[in-house]
Amino acid sequence: MIAPAIKIEDDVDLSRSYVEGEEVDFDEDVTHEFKGHRNLGYEEMPNFVKYDNSGRPTRQPLSKAICSFLNSVFGGVIYCGVTDEGKVKGLLMLRCQRQHFRLAVEDLLSNRFTPPVPKERYHLKFVPMQSHVDNPLLLAEQDPLMEHEFRTSLYCKCDKAAEMLASGREHLPKVVMEIHIEPPPEVKENQILARDTIRHLEEGTLTQWPLCKHPRIYCDQMGDAYIRTHALDRIISETTLIQLQFDRSAQFYQPISDFYQTLTDEQKRALPVNID
Numbered sequence: 001m002i003a004p005a006i007k008i009e010d011d012v013d014l015s016r017s018y019v020e021g022e023e024v025d026f027d028e029d030v031t032h033e034f035k036g037h038r039n040l041g042y043e044e045m046p047n048f049v050k051y052d053n054s055g056r057p058t059r060q061p062l063s064k065a066i067c068s069f070l071n072s073v074f075g076g077v078i079y080c081g082v083t084d085e086g087k088v089k090g091l092l093m094l095r096c097q098r099q100h101f102r103l104a105v106e107d108l109l110s111n112r113f114t115p116p117v118p119k120e121r122y123h124l125k126f127v128p129m130q131s132h133v134d135n136p137l138l139l140a141e142q143d144p145l146m147e148h149e150f151r152t153s154l155y156c157k158c159d160k161a162a163e164m165l166a167s168g169r170e171h172l173p174k175v176v177m178e179i180h181i182e183p184p185p186e187v188k189e190n191q192i193l194a195r196d197t198i199r200h201l202e203e204g205t206l207t208q209w210p211l212c213k214h215p216r217i218y219c220d221q222m223g224d225a226y227i228r229t230h231a232l233d234r235i236i237s238e239t240t241l242i243q244l245q246f247d248r249s250a251q252f253y254q255p256i257s258d259f260y261q262t263l264t265d266e267q268k269r270a271l272p273v274n275i276d
């Protein structure tokens with residue numbers, strides 16, 4: 001797929017930096033994922049990637065972790081350019097490649113995930129290596145109106161342009177690309193709803209028992225839905241989905257129900273809504 005040539009705002013975050021070769025001070029867990037590569041989907045896996053007996057690549061595409069974080073109540077961050085052991089390696093991503101990536105993520109999440117993911121749920125940050133904050137190549141502009149090709153393992157024009165610029169140079173600027181996935185808006189809405197319900201119970205003005213809101217479940221471009229458990233991306237079956245929604249409902253109603261139990265019989269009877 002070829003994206004039309006458009007100019008995109010660049011977004012290197014110069015307020016922060018990583019130190020190449022150092023370890024980051026957190027581990028892979030329910031909200032953090034490290035990736036040593038930037039392959040978004042299966043079709044972008046380079047030829048050298050190995051496949052297991054079931055035909056699946058041994059390298060996991062970013063799309064799987066993105067899907068997991070979208071379906072998890074905490075959201076999460078994927079760090080591309082940090083090894084599985086947490087060591088900062090960085091990726092060579094010049095301006096045109098960063099633009100490519102921004103468009104490719106949008107293509108994946110708006111056109112290939114179902115339902116389409118709203119833009120408020122994700123953003124990218126490119127954070128330079130400390131030793132390259134002042135490197136003029138970091139922000140150097142190649143062709144600002146370059147066409148980009150996605151959904152393929154072939155080199156895009158932007159990669160070739162970057163390679164040409166890089167050839168023969170010793171100090172090339174690298175970045176860690178962070179893909180931030182925001183928690184589902186329903187999480188915040190439920191928190192407010194639960195708090196308001198308890199306040200209404202307290203004041204004796206509850207007119208309606210609240211309804212727990214369930215976040216949308218997103219499927220990736222292969223039609224699979226994942227969820228994050230510890231540091232793993234687990235596929236969601238129909239049974240896990242029912243269990244998940246049951247657990248989330250229980251978590252939502254427990255504090256409200258606990259508070260209701262503290263009311264006297266008289267207070268309960270005085271409520272404008274019949275809860276028992």
Ligand SMILES: [Zn+2]
Pocket residue numbers: 096097100147148149156157158159
């Ligand atoms: Zn490109």
